[in-house]
Amino acid sequence: MSEAIVQVRDLKKSYGDVQALRGVSFEIAEGEVFGLLGPNGAGKTTTIEILEGMRQADGGTATVCGLDPQKASPQFKRTVGAVLQSTSLPDKLRVEEALSLFAELYGTRAERGALLKRFGLEEKRQAFYGKLSGGQKQRLAIALALVHRPRVVFLDEPTAGLDPQVRREIYDIFEELRSEKKTILLTTHYIEEAERLCDRVAIVDQGKVIALGTPRELKQRAAGTTRIEVSLAKPIEATELRALEGVADCRALDGRTVLHSTRPPQTIVALVKHLEAHGNELQSLEIATPSLEDVFIEMTGRRLRE
Amino acid sequence: MRHAWTLTAFRLRLAMRNRAFLVFGIIIPLIFLFLFAAVFAKKGGPAVAYVLASVLAMSVMGSFWGLSQQLVIFREQGILRRFRLAPLGAGTMLVSGILSNVILMVPGIAAEIGAARWVLHMNMWGNLLSVFVLSALGAVTFATLGLVVASVANSMMETQIINQFLWLAFLLLSGVAIPLPALPVWLQKVALYLPATYLVTGLERALLEFASLPHLGAELASLGGSAVLAFFVCQQIFRWEPEEKMPRQAKLWVAAALVPFLLLGVWETKQGGRLSEARTIFQTTFAERPAQKTPPPAPPAAKP
Numbered sequence: 146m147s148e149a150i151v152q153v154r155d156l157k158k159s160y161g162d163v164q165a166l167r168g169v170s171f172e173i174a175e176g177e178v179f180g181l182l183g184p185n186g187a188g189k190t191t192t193i194e195i196l197e198g199m200r201q202a203d204g205g206t207a208t209v210c211g212l213d214p215q216k217a218s219p220q221f222k223r224t225v226g227a228v229l230q231s232t233s234l235p236d237k238l239r240v241e242e243a244l245s246l247f248a249e250l251y252g253t254r255a256e257r258g259a260l261l262k263r264f265g266l267e268e269k270r271q272a273f274y275g276k277l278s279g280g281q282k283q284r285l286a287i288a289l290a291l292v293h294r295p296r297v298v299f300l301d302e303p304t305a306g307l308d309p310q311v312r313r314e315i316y317d318i319f320e321e322l323r324s325e326k327k328t329i330l331l332t333t334h335y336i337e338e339a340e341r342l343c344d345r346v347a348i349v350d351q352g353k354v355i356a357l358g359t360p361r362e363l364k365q366r367a368a369g370t371t372r373i374e375v376s377l378a379k380p381i382e383a384t385e386l387r388a389l390e391g392v393a394d395c396r397a398l399d400g401r402t403v404l405h406s407t408r409p410p411q412t413i414v415a416l417v418k419h420l421e422a423h424g425n426e427l428q429s430l431e432i433a434t435p436s437l438e439d440v441f442i443e444m445t446g447r448r449l450r451e
Numbered sequence: 452m453r454h455a456w457t458l459t460a461f462r463l464r465l466a467m468r469n470r471a472f473l474v475f476g477i478i479i480p481l482i483f484l485f486l487f488a489a490v491f492a493k494k495g496g497p498a499v500a501y502v503l504a505s506v507l508a509m510s511v512m513g514s515f516w517g518l519s520q521q522l523v524i525f526r527e528q529g530i531l532r533r534f535r536l537a538p539l540g541a542g543t544m545l546v547s548g549i550l551s552n553v554i555l556m557v558p559g560i561a562a563e564i565g566a567a568r569w570v571l572h573m574n575m576w577g578n579l580l581s582v583f584v585l586s587a588l589g590a591v592t593f594a595t596l597g598l599v600v601a602s603v604a605n606s607m608m609e610t611q612i613i614n615q616f617l618w619l620a621f622l623l624l625s626g627v628a629i630p631l632p633a634l635p636v637w638l639q640k641v642a643l644y645l646p647a648t649y650l651v652t653g654l655e656r657a658l659l660e661f662a663s664l665p666h667l668g669a670e671l672a673s674l675g676g677s678a679v680l681a682f683f684v685c686q687q688i689f690r691w692e693p694e695e696k697m698p699r700q701a702k703l704w705v706a707a708a709l710v711p712f713l714l715l716g717v718w719e720t721k722q723g724g725r726l727s728e729a730r731t732i733f734q735t736t737f738a739e740r741p742a743q744k745t746p747p748p749a750p751p752a753a754k755p
Contacts, residue, residue, distance in 0.1 A: 199535065199692075219538035227536050232529040237468040238461075249457045250537040289533075 157204030176326035180343035226295035236275025251293035280311035370405035378426035458547030495572035519597030541689035577658030595681035621647035644716030
């Protein structure tokens with residue numbers, strides 16, 4: 146792996162009594178797409194905003210291309226591009242004008258036509274920002290993040306609040322960026338996004354990185370198990386089902402019972418027999434191959450999206 | 452500086468697309484001009500120039516409201532934080548706002564002077580250079596004061612409350628809505644501590660006494676000094692993010708920006724002649740002219 150272009154060591158940040166970051170560390174190699182996956186409030190946005198130079202850390206160090214984001218020098222700002230979680234532009238600014246404006250501010254020539262075409266905004270070049278749809282605004286935000294051809298791109302929840310169809314269109318754009326070997330740090334709470342787009346993922350919870358690796362490596366933590374999620378007529382202690390054949394793990398979650406099994410058919414048969422013997426009933430059953438959410442559940446006992 | 456011009460052009464473009472600019476920048480000041488003239492300057496002449504000084508001051512002071520609200524809106528809507536990512540600092544954002552305000556003020560000022568001269572029969576131009584320099588410097592000063600308020604206030608509601616309070620004081624106590632000599636003496640002394648007073652009295656002298664720039668030193672120095680101090684204060688307390696709250700003690704920075712007027716107010720109260728000069732201008736402008744004595748009719752010629 147090439148040398149790290151983003152280095153984060155033991156980053157700490159508090160907001161009053163709340164410790165948002167409690168020692169986050171990771172590195173991103175050049176050309177890598179790195180994801181920070183975690184629930185709301187995990188510390189993802191705080192981490193990325195410190196790296197963008199938008200917030201000051203209380204402890205630890207961070208460097209981006211050898212530069213200190215905390216100083217937020219003009220050279221640093223030209224090196225990075227960012228799509229913020231919440232931001233806007235004036236309603237009466239046209240799409241084309243926004244691209245020209247930011248290109249000028251970065252001291253670069255705007256390849257307006259190419260950017261508009263690339264992000265599917267050609268027909269909207271003269272449209273006012275206030276008249277754009279959510280997906281169009283997000284595409285413009287990505288275009289603005291790339292207008293100065295930065296070395297590193299930060300994307301903070303880039304598809305949050307967008308409908309699934311639009312989200313997939315945005316994923317296509319990110320996959321293009323990935324194929325261009327752009328260095329990207331992406332925060333998300335969507336499993337599909339992390340699994341599809343990221344070379345490596347750090348799972349963040351309560352201000353700490355609790356797991357880090359490629360999506361495949363992380364899923365293998367679920368020990369090659371299959372997830373079986375059941376809802377029962379009568380509540381049951383999860384420990385009761387741990388002894389069933391093939392069960393590697395069992396826990397209650399949101400009123401349902403989640404089992405991880407190494408031998409799913411045997412586990413299901415044993416489960417049905419057990420329920421019948423105890424006068425209980427199976428109301429629903431779902432089977433899935435392990436996902437990053439399973440890794441998160443295994444490590445925290447909670448769902449990624451509560 | 453290049454970025455400041457880029458942002459200024461961007462702000463001007465947005466303003467041109469906002470109908471409120473036409474209404475508040477040109478139409479409403481003209482309405483006030485005609486209204487004041489109808490009440491106080493029916494006969495035209497110097498009285499129109501007196502009224503014009505008030506209306507010009509009101510237009511210039513509009514920078515106070517406009518820029519302060521725009522900054523708060525930009526901050527609350529997350530527009531500022533997008534600009535924060537770009538390689539530019541708080542100073543550039545502030546300068547572009549002030550520059551755009553000064554430029555946007557020009558058409559309104561020109562329309563008011565033109566209307567006073569050609570529609571209301573103001574029989575003099577006054578010292579136009581002094582009028583424009585005072586107006587431009589006044590726009591800078593009030594825009595910067597507005598930016599201080601916007602930097603200090605934690606929300607749009609707070610901004611509007613502070614602006615209303617200061618605006619009413621400027622409007623009612625500095626000779627804009629009510630001629631200064633018409634106020635009770637103790638209120639006239641309070642007016643000496645307000646930046647708007649120096650703008651209004653300076654414009655009166657420029658229009659009615661043709662005062663040149665060297666003769667407006669006190670006005671230019673007080674407005675200019677306050678603008679510089681206010682700009683410095685704005686840069687120190689500028690906030691990009693809506694959730695960054697201003698600590699209470701930082702609100703004292705607003706007072707710091709008004710220090711030049713506090714000092715000038717004290718000096719004028721003790722030794723200055725601003726109030727007596729304002730009275731003289733008022734009395735000269737609105738004095739009833741004695742009725743012309745008409746010669747008695749010639750007696751009819753005696754009949755032979």
